[in-house]
Amino acid sequence: MHTFEFIRPADQTAAIAAAAQSKTAQQGADVRFLGGGTTLIDLMKLNVETPARVLDINRLPLDKVESTRDGGLKIGATVRNSDLANHSTVQRDYSVLSQAILNGASAQLRNMATTSGNLLQRTRCMYFRDTAMSCNKREPGTGCPAITGSNRTLAVLGTSEHCIATNPSDMCVALAALEATVHVLGSKGSRAVPIGDFHLLPGGTPQRETVLEPGDLITHVTLPAPVKGSKQVYLKLRDRASYEFALASAAVVITITGGNVTRARVALGGVGTKPWRSPEAEAALVGQPANAANFRKAAEAALRNAKPQSQNAFKMELAKRCLAHALQMAVTG
Ligand SMILES: Cc1cc2nc3c(=O)[nH]c(=O)nc-3n(C[C@H](O)[C@H](O)[C@H](O)COP(=O)(O)OP(=O)(O)OC[C@H]3O[C@@H](n4cnc5c(N)ncnc54)[C@H](O)[C@@H]3O)c2cc1C
Numbered sequence: 435m436h437t438f439e440f441i442r443p444a445d446q447t448a449a450i451a452a453a454a455q456s457k458t459a460q461q462g463a464d465v466r467f468l469g470g471g472t473t474l475i476d477l478m479k480l481n482v483e484t485p486a487r488v489l490d491i492n493r494l495p496l497d498k499v500e501s502t503r504d505g506g507l508k509i510g511a512t513v514r515n516s517d518l519a520n521h522s523t524v525q526r527d528y529s530v531l532s533q534a535i536l537n538g539a540s541a542q543l544r545n546m547a548t549t550s551g552n553l554l555q556r557t558r559c560m561y562f563r564d565t566a567m568s569c570n571k572r573e574p575g576t577g578c579p580a581i582t583g584s585n586r587t588l589a590v591l592g593t594s595e596h597c598i599a600t601n602p603s604d605m606c607v608a609l610a611a612l613e614a615t616v617h618v619l620g621s622k623g624s625r626a627v628p629i630g631d632f633h634l635l636p637g638g639t640p641q642r643e644t645v646l647e648p649g650d651l652i653t654h655v656t657l658p659a660p661v662k663g664s665k666q667v668y669l670k671l672r673d674r675a676s677y678e679f680a681l682a683s684a685a686v687v688i689t690i691t692g693g694n695v696t697r698a699r700v701a702l703g704g705v706g707t708k709p710w711r712s713p714e715a716e717a718a719l720v721g722q723p724a725n726a727a728n729f730r731k732a733a734e735a736a737l738r739n740a741k742p743q744s745q746n747a748f749k750m751e752l753a754k755r756c757l758a759h760a761l762q763m764a765v766t767g
């Protein structure tokens with residue numbers, strides 16, 4: 435393991451100033467913030483991440499869950515995943531978020547993991563995590579062995595010829611369906627980024643995963659006011675019942691009035707290179723009777739542009755069934 439300098443910045447200004455000295459906020463960053471460390475330290479042990487400086491942000495005042503004036507919720511960057519999932523307001527008004535977090539990792543990991551760290555967790559692609567292998571995301575221009583190699587767990591939506599890695603987060607799928615906003619403070623001031631714009635598609639630059647620039651500190655995430663009367667479900671399908679990443683997952687926030695769908699927000703996990711909001715599925719649902727045939731049509735629409743790889747064509751049908759079943763659960767639950 436390489437050596438690094440461990441720093442506890444006194445406040446946000448000092449943290450941002452120190453991180454702004456990094457050449458990049460993306461793969462290869464030489465300065466990294468430390469949340470729970472369950473992604474960063476893991477990757478440092480593997481030499482996939484080799485920052486010269488690690489800035490511990492756990493003592494910054496970013497650990498609160500608070501109501502906002504517009505009836506929404508403000509979630510601090512260092513709020514632990516366990517605390518967020520078990521927060522009474524989240525369980526009552528944003529249950530899809532609670533369900534998604536509790537479906538991820540293990541109790542011990544959730545006790546450590548933070549909101550901001552979860553937003554920035556890295557792919558589990560085995561080539562990315564093995565420095566003996568080539569990988570465009572880790573070392574741009576070296577190639578993507580996953581395309582002709584082991585790709586059973588990798589993405590079918592949003593892929594490029596340069597990278598087909600899945601975004602592994604459960605939490606982010608729920609945040610996509612809830613239309614969350616990520617708030618960032620950097621050396622040029624603060625900005626609010628809709629969750630749908632926060633993660634980037636791999637395209638020709640898979641090493642660039644988010645819109646973050648050097649020095650950018652995620653301070654909090656906001657959720658809009660809850661939609662009264664909405665039904666919320668997170669359904670995760672995986673190889674084993676716990677401690678496993680999604681092969682396919684679906685987050686649905688749906689409102690049904692008089693038997694018809696009047697509002698739908700749908701996002702998929704385990705199948706996209708980023709947390710995958712599906713406007714196609716939403717459009718197929720709204721205005722239609724809430725029944726199994728229409729849920730299937732919405733699922734077909736969600737996967738219409740999917741591109742399977744050599745080992746993961748099964749995800750196409752799995753994701754469709756996952757979404758259709760999540761919608762059915764929302765109706766019956
Ligand atoms: C065995 C195992 C199983 C897992 N299973 C699942 C699963 O089923 N589902 C799932 O969703 N996840 C799973 N995870 C991943 C886990 O959810 C993430 O590791 C965790 O959420 C990361 O949060 P953290 O606070 O520990 O991040 P850290 O490791 O501290 O940080 C991650 C990245 O975020 C950056 N960062 C952190 N905070 C900020 C900030 N405020 N501003 C800017 N940058 C920041 C860090 O610099 C780093 O690059 C699993 C992890 C492990 C090890």
Ligand code: SF4
Binds near residue numbers: 557562596598640
């Ligand atoms: S899929 Fe992406 S992360 Fe995996 S080997 Fe290819 S470039 Fe690397």
